[in-house]
Amino acid sequence: MTGRNIIWGTIFVLIFLPNSLLASESPGTALELPSILWGLIIILLVAKLGGHFMEKLHQPAVLGELLFGIIIGNLYLFGATFIEPLKDDRTIEVLAELGVIILLFEVGLETSVHEMKKVGMTSTLVALFGIIAPFFLGWGVSAIFMPEASIYVHIFIGATLTATSVGITARVLKDIGKLQVRESKIILGAAVIDDILGLIILAVVVGIIDTANMGGGGTNYIDILVILAKALGFIIAALLIGNWVIPRLFKVSAQIKGSGVLLTTALLVCFLLAVLAEKIGLAAIVGAFAAGLILDKLQYRSFTDRGEHSLEELVAPIGTFLTPIFFVKMGMMVDLRTFANVDILLFAAVMTAAAIVGKQACSLAVWDRQTNRWAVGLGMIPRGEVGLIFAGIGAKLAIGGTPVVSAGAYSAVVIMVIITTLVTPPALKYSLLRDRKKITEE
Numbered sequence: 001m002t003g004r005n006i007i008w009g010t011i012f013v014l015i016f017l018p019n020s021l022l023a024s025e026s027p028g029t030a031l032e033l034p035s036i037l038w039g040l041i042i043i044l045l046v047a048k049l050g051g052h053f054m055e056k057l058h059q060p061a062v063l064g065e066l067l068f069g070i071i072i073g074n075l076y077l078f079g080a081t082f083i084e085p086l087k088d089d090r091t092i093e094v095l096a097e098l099g100v101i102i103l104l105f106e107v108g109l110e111t112s113v114h115e116m117k118k119v120g121m122t123s124t125l126v127a128l129f130g131i132i133a134p135f136f137l138g139w140g141v142s143a144i145f146m147p148e149a150s151i152y153v154h155i156f157i158g159a160t161l162t163a164t165s166v167g168i169t170a171r172v173l174k175d176i177g178k179l180q181v182r183e184s185k186i187i188l189g190a191a192v193i194d195d196i197l198g199l200i201i202l203a204v205v206v207g208i209i210d211t212a213n214m215g216g217g218g219t220n221y222i223d224i225l226v227i228l229a230k231a232l233g234f235i236i237a238a239l240l241i242g243n244w245v246i247p248r249l250f251k252v253s254a255q256i257k258g259s260g261v262l263l264t265t266a267l268l269v270c271f272l273l274a275v276l277a278e279k280i281g282l283a284a285i286v287g288a289f290a291a292g293l294i295l296d297k298l299q300y301r302s303f304t305d306r307g308e309h310s311l312e313e314l315v316a317p318i319g320t321f322l323t324p325i326f327f328v329k330m331g332m333m334v335d336l337r338t339f340a341n342v343d344i345l346l347f348a349a350v351m352t353a354a355a356i357v358g359k360q361a362c363s364l365a366v367w368d369r370q371t372n373r374w375a376v377g378l379g380m381i382p383r384g385e386v387g388l389i390f391a392g393i394g395a396k397l398a399i400g401g402t403p404v405v406s407a408g409a410y411s412a413v414v415i416m417v418i419i420t421t422l423v424t425p426p427a428l429k430y431s432l433l434r435d436r437k438k439i440t441e442e
Contacts, residue, residue: 039086047324069331096329099322104285105270108292123189125365130380134161134358145347163386164194169379187379203231203282242294254302262303263314338411348412352419375431382424387417
């Protein structure tokens with residue numbers, strides 16, 4: 001028996017063996033520990049296999065996790081209903097939410113405030129253009145295809161299109177050996193700023209929807225300004241206070257004996273800021289990202305000097321476990337029956353076009369003729385994991401009991417995320433390498 005046959009045999013056993021165990025659980029009830037463990041076995045298995053197949057095709061692993069999540073989430077169409085209890089189980093949902101918190105914490109850790117200051121005005125303008133154009137295009141597309149929906153739904157769809165996946169673009173630039181060229185520095189700097197602005201927009205939109213639900217009379221401009229001030233104030237306060245508190249916190253924790261003190265201290269900061277963000281009406285991921293921003297290598301140098309790994313290395317195994325759960329669960333939420341609706345597919349196609357065209361507005365912010373402005377625009381296209389995070393939050397929000405992002409709209413957003421993530425690597429690679437070839441010929 002070949003290795004491939006063994007793998008597929010293992011998949012068959014692990015997925016279909018727990019059929020009777022999971023299917024016996026009533027929908028909406030908390031699963032027992034054995035059922036949860038079987039569910040995690042299935043989710044982690046399909047996540048790693050999906051990531052493997054995508055990487056074999058030179059695509060981001062996150063796409064495999066998402067696509068395989070869609071597959072197992074729609075097995076009920078073929079009479080296999082044992083996955084259904086996992087979709088609504090609170091334990092799996094909490095693990096998925098922890099996964100996205102750790103993911104944003106990791107993104108924050110990899111983001112240097114000092115480096116952001118050096119990217120200059122060009123990256124800032126690129127980020128602003130890449131936020132404004134997709135936002136209003138997304139709003140317009142949503143208003144056209146869902147005229148009966150609330151204005152808050154249109155705003156949220158617009159906000160979903162503002163995101164940029166810095167990780168996917170960075171990987172493409174690294175693969176083609178272009179990380180050090182001017183275009184790459186502009187793209188990566190703008191993508192980081194884009195993420196911060198996107199999280200602020202997300203916080204504002206979530207706050208507006210919560211305010212509208214509580215007040216019942218809509219949201220005025222004062223409410224919006226208050227929410228915006230809270231979002232900006234939270235990140236600024238985290239940076240300012242963190243620079244004073246964090247070094248002292250690590251100095252104290254360095255005196256504690258035992259293993260894992262550095263990681264534990266960092267996670268305490270991450271979870272504390274996530275809780276504070278939730279308490280003031282922002283998303284927990286905003287707090288997690290801010291926590292990653294304020295934890296600088298110099299602040300915990302006393303730990304690394306004595307031989308401990310960096311925080312990025314310590315947090316990575318946690319993310320390896322939890323983050324795929326989030327993406328597989330996001331895939332499981334996609335109902336393939338909505339794809340039979342031509343209107344949904346048309347909505348997805350137009351939204352994808354708006355997502356791509358909107359990010360090309362970034363090129364207008366590049367005035368230097370020596371810079372490949374089209375490469376900058378292409379590098380800002382992929383929505384990747386950030387777009388999924390936005391969509392996932394929207395699926396949980398409700399206005400008057402109605403989800404902000406319906407099942408059909410969620411499926412359309414997932415299609416947009418997949419296509420924008422797939423088209424970027426070859427397009428960006430072609431643009432930059434063609435530019436280099438042209439220079440060589442001249």
